[in-house]
Amino acid sequence: MEKVLIAMSGGVDSSVAALLMKERGYDCVGVTMKLFGNEEIGLKKEHSCCSLDDVEDARSVAMRLGIPYYVFNFSDRFEECVIRRFIQAYEAGKTPNPCIDCNRFLKFDALFRRAQELGCDRIVTGHYAGITLDPQSGRFLLRKAADPTKDQSYVLWSMTQEQLANTVFPLENLTKEETRAIAEQNGLINAHKHDSQDICFVPDGDYASFVERYTGKTYPEGDFLTEDGKKIGKHRGIIRYTVGQRRGLGLALPEPLYVCRLDMENNQVVLGKTNALFSRELTAKEINLIAVPQIEGKIRLKAKVRYRQQEQWATVSQPNKDTLCVVFDEPQRAITKGQSVVLYDGDIVYGGGIIQSTEPVG
Numbered sequence: 111m112e113k114v115l116i117a118m119s120g121g122v123d124s125s126v127a128a129l130l131m132k133e134r135g136y137d138c139v140g141v142t143m144k145l146f147g148n149e150e151i152g153l154k155k156e157h158s159c160c161s162l163d164d165v166e167d168a169r170s171v172a173m174r175l176g177i178p179y180y181v182f183n184f185s186d187r188f189e190e191c192v193i194r195r196f197i198q199a200y201e202a203g204k205t206p207n208p209c210i211d212c213n214r215f216l217k218f219d220a221l222f223r224r225a226q227e228l229g230c231d232r233i234v235t236g237h238y239a240g241i242t243l244d245p246q247s248g249r250f251l252l253r254k255a256a257d258p259t260k261d262q263s264y265v266l267w268s269m270t271q272e273q274l275a276n277t278v279f280p281l282e283n284l285t286k287e288e289t290r291a292i293a294e295q296n297g298l299i300n301a302h303k304h305d306s307q308d309i310c311f312v313p314d315g316d317y318a319s320f321v322e323r324y325t326g327k328t329y330p331e332g333d334f335l336t337e338d339g340k341k342i343g344k345h346r347g348i349i350r351y352t353v354g355q356r357r358g359l360g361l362a363l364p365e366p367l368y369v370c371r372l373d374m375e376n377n378q379v380v381l382g383k384t385n386a387l388f389s390r391e392l393t394a395k396e397i398n399l400i401a402v403p404q405i406e407g408k409i410r411l412k413a414k415v416r417y418r419q420q421e422q423w424a425t426v427s428q429p430n431k432d433t434l435c436v437v438f439d440e441p442q443r444a445i446t447k448g449q450s451v452v453l454y455d456g457d458i459v460y461g462g463g464i465i466q467s468t469e470p471v472g
Contacts, residue, residue, distance in 0.1 A: 111135065111136065111137045112136055112137065112231045112232070113136070113137040113138075113139065113229060113230045113231055114131055114136045114137070114138055114139070114230055114231060114232045114233065114234050114278065115139050115141055115221070115224070115225035115228065115230040115232070115233045115234065116128045116131060116138055116139065116140050116141065116177075116233070116234040116235075117141060117142075117143065117217055117221060117233065117234065117235045117236075118140045118141060118142050118168040118171065118172065118179070119142065119164060119168065119236070120142065120163070120164030120165060120166075120167035120168040120300065120303075121164075121167075121236065121300060121303060121305065121306070122236075122289060122290055122293050122298070122300045122301060122302075122303055123236030123237075123238075123281060123289060124168070124235060124236035125167075125168070125171040125236070125293060125298050125300055126236065126280075126281065126284075126289045126292050126293050126298070127234055127235065127236040127279075127280045127281055128140055128171060128172070128175055128177065128234070129171075129175060129292065129293075129296055129298070130280040130281075130292075131234055131278065131280060132175050132176075132177060138175070138177040138234075139177060139178050139179075139180070139228070139230065140168060140171070140172040140175075140177050140178065140179040140180070141179070141180050141181070141182055141221070141224075142164070142165050142168045142169075142179075142180075142181045142182070143181075143182055143184045143188075143216060143217075143221060144165075144181055144182065144183045144184065144185055145184055145185055145188040145192075145212075145216070145310065145311075146185050146188055146189070146193070146310075146311055147185065165181060167299055167300045167303070170299045171298055171299065171300065174296075174297065174298065174299075182221070182224060184216055184220050184221070187215065187216060187220050188212070188216060191211060191214075191215035191216070192208050192211045192212050192215065192216070192311075193208075193311060193324070195208070195211055196208045196211070196321075197321050197324065197325060199448045200317065200318075200321055200349045201321075201349065201374075202374065202448075203348070203372035203373075203374040203447065204446075204447040204448025205352045205353065205446045205447070205448045205449055206448045206449075207265070207417075207448070207449055207450055208309055208311075209265050209309070210265050210267075210268065210450055213265055213266060213268065213269075214268040217233075217235060218233075218268075218269055218270075218273045218277065219273075221233060222273055222276070222277075225276075231276070232276045232277060232278050233276065233277055233278075234277070234278045234279075234280065235277070235279065236279075236280075236281055237262045237265075237266060237279050237281070238255035238257060238260040238261055238262045238279070238281050238282065238284075238286075239252060239253065239254065239255050239261065239262050239263045239266055239279050239282060240252070240253035240254070240255060240256075240279060240282035240283075241253065241274050241277060241278075241279060241282075244401075247401075247402075249271060249400070249401065249402075250271055250274035250275050250400075251274075251400060251401060251458050251459075252266055252267070252269060252274060252400050252458070252459040253282070253457050253458055253459070254454075254457040254458075254459075255281070255282055255283075256282060256283045256284070256285075257284065257285040257286065259285075259286075260285065260286050263452070263459050264414065264417050264450070264452050265417065265450075266459070267398060267400070267450060267452045267459055267461060267462030268398045268462070269398070269400065270398070271400075274400070290302065317349075318347060318349050318350040321349055322347075322349075328347075329347035329348060329349050329350075330347065330377065331344045331345060331346060331347065332344070332345050332347075332348060332376075332377035332378055332379065333345070333377075333378050333379075334359070334361065334378075334379050334381055335373075335378050335379070335380050335381065336367075336380075336381060336382070337370070337380060337381075337382045337386060342361065342363075342381070343359075343360070343361045345359075345379045346360065348372055348374065348377055348378075348379060351369045351372060351379050352369060352446065353369055353370065353371070353372070353387070353444050353445075353446045353447075354368055354369065354387055354443065354444030354446065355368065355369040356368045356369075359381070365383070366383075366384070367381040367382060367383065368381065368382060368383070368384060368386070368387055368444075369381060370382040370386040370387055370470075384443075385471075386470065387443050387444045388441035388442065388443055388470070388471045389438075389441060389442060389445045389468040389469055389470050389471060390437060390438050390440075390441045390442070390469065390471055391435070391436065391437050391438070391468065391469040392415070392435075392436050392445050392451060392465050392466075392467065392468045392469070393433060393434070393435055393436075393465075393466050393467045393468075394433070394434040394436065394450075394451050394462070394463030394464055394465050394466060395432055395433060395463055395464055395466045396432065396463055396464045397428075397432055397433065397434050397461060397462065397463035397464075398461055398462060398463070399428075399460065399461035400458075400459055400460065400461050401455060401458055401459070401460045401461065402460070402461075404428055404431075405426060405427060405428035405434075406428075407427065408425050408426065408427045409425070409426055409427075410423065410424075410425060410426075411423075411424060411426050411453045411454060411455055411460055412424065412453070412454045412455075413426070413436055413438070413451055413452065413453050413454065414451070414452055414454070415442060415445050415446070415449055415450075415451050415465065416446075416449060421454050422438055422439070422440065422442060423438070423439045423440075424436050424437055424438045424439065424453075425437045425439075426453060426460075433463075434451070434453075434461075434463045436451055436453075441471045445465060445468045446465065447465050447466060447467065447468070448464065448465065449464075449465050450462050450463065450464055450465065451463055451465055
């Protein structure tokens, strides 16, 4: 009997994933990853989605399914690869996506290796995405989920061939409503538990306060500038601003202005009209290609630079081993350094990378 390790967060998705694998006859082991202590991030227990309640919900589901359940402490790895990268990105004027780093360094790396050590054949998660083997190329492919409103392929672009070959996404063909119905029919305690919408270690959404609290630093005030260099006010610390931001600037302006650039060296936030936010070209690093080992020449693919964005046509090239160049057919608004660009060929994830630079239109 094939043995699988199931990542159980305490939510309904991973719980139903465990249920489905049990029904399919697999030897299942449930695991929750302890990623941080609330005292480490300066929050009370009840304010965190990764609370003892979540562990107890996961444990309850595992007991109902009759599968062994464990809690693994990965807090050191999480701090190094997710929290510190998150802080370093903000301090460099970038806007990170820590959920992608968590998938990349924790779920499909640290947990994947732990599963192998325990003699498990595969790991299982509650992501809405699919995996298929391409018989022509012999490569494992990452696909969009059947339900476009829940598709999570964007946050999985860093998965390697080995990881894809040894991972199962049981929810790939389900809608969220169907997942909840299965949970309710089987008496799972979290059938109607709400989904977490925030970054787990910043549940209040105040990223800047988290960074200040965690680092013990105070980020000084600086100047707001217009694109032509005119000073129009003082900002409250440069880590509080991201490209495309309009609200919360604290300025009385005669017309809407947006954050279009962060000058970290001079501690200045540059504001401009909406047309200053548009770019056609970007460069990405830390890349991972799934559909092919490398890109030869220029190819036509669709790409998106935010989780909820609709993919847009672009011409893509790979000038060296760890660089992607993406030129969109149409200018894109607020392409942001630190976010991910993900490439699609139909419903197949071609690959992706972390946005390092952009070329403004005009």
